[in-house]
Amino acid sequence: MRQNAVMPAGEDECGEGSTPLLFEEVLAMRSRERTRPKRERTRYLMLSIVARHLRASPGRLLTVEALLDEAGLSRGTFYNHFKDMDECASVLIDLFFEHVMSRRPTKRGPRGSYDAILEANTAYCRAYEANAGMFGLFSQLATRDTELLRMRERLNSEWVDRIIAVVARRRGRPFGEDERRRFEGVLRILIAMTIESLRERFVHEDALLCRSFPTADSLAKALSDQWYGAMVEYERPSTPG
Template sequence: MIPESQAQSPAQAPDVACFSEHLAAMAAGVRKTRSGERSRLRLLAAAARLLDRVHHRDLLVEQICQEAGVAKGTFYIYFKSKDEFLLDLAARYVAFEIQAHPRLSSKNSDFTNMRLWVTWYERTFAANVGILKCLVQMGAQDPGMRDLWHQRNARIVDRSLSGWMKTRPDSDPALERMVIRTAGTMMDQSLFERYGVQTGQGVEVPGDPERIIDLHALLMFRALYGHDPDPGDLPSDSPFRRLLRAG
């Protein structure tokens, strides 16, 4: 089991939330009509939506304000520059992602929890690829954004390692951390390629994203546990289920 457990059906994938929708809901929940926080959240939600369609270098303050339904001057009341604004947006996203980290059931098999965790991670990535692309690509030049990306990865590993060590208290935490980070990097590179997060367009086009989830969960499970899962823990239509039985 990876993260800390809480009762959950083995067949139920964790809820996946879109960050822009989360920000818009927060803005709508602000009671005061002229609240500065409402305007700030509307600007952030607008940018999160636009980043799914516009590269961060091409994103204009005027576009953000138009999308948010506020006057252009409103932006500079709350933010000194677009870079500062995007750093704030990315920092809020990292906090949002950590809060959404799934809690899995100790009643599930280890592989079921592994697959649920991978499902959460990959679907969350797909639902918020614009902001993640901004975070990674800006991080190549901006030290603040780069540090934020590293902090994000470290926090996800910390949450995962905490649950993992509860199941194997005699394991070496440093070694387990290295395995988790290495396996996670493998998954990230596949996602980067699929969604064009790095320079250029993605070229990996899987026929069925669910099968990619199965594959990543299986490879991560093998790396962490050192053996194959029970084939019955995979979805009934998974081709890997038949391969495990044949092996």
């Protein structure tokens, strides 16, 4: 399974000035592609309906009966694809994060460290806003799925390693063991802060956060200010010996 580590989504989903693509639309398009086998198209149809309902009620799954009523399919058809709704949800989450992780931002010219942080956070906030139901479902599943929790740990660790490598190049010297350990801790705090802020704003719709940050971009700016303020000490270039 995939997991919601902090990472930028692709330009086609969250590019500058664009409207993020709803994952339910991705699934619906797949369900209409005649080049796919009928069984596969039926599976995507059911998944797209579940995803659409998650957007209206983040973290809340349809019942099998409600799904079949909307899809116009028989009960047997559902059980030919999934053991139960929990398995359906797991497949949906796996496909969602596979889709997000497959995206690559367009490479641009040289940017300052703040600009790079803002670009990544803006992309992620827009993706989260558009697909809050999917992230809400992940949070629900992760409370009882140890595989998801292990995947989260691994992916977030990989993200921390990538950031540290970039910062080390910027400042012109590698990190010592103690300094790296402190920086890793700071980055994990920033990741946890970002994920919780996004969940409270877009899944739980916290009233204060909604008033303070009415758009995904305004929240991205606030998060980026926190990231930059915490990271700037570690980005200082090395001084000549």
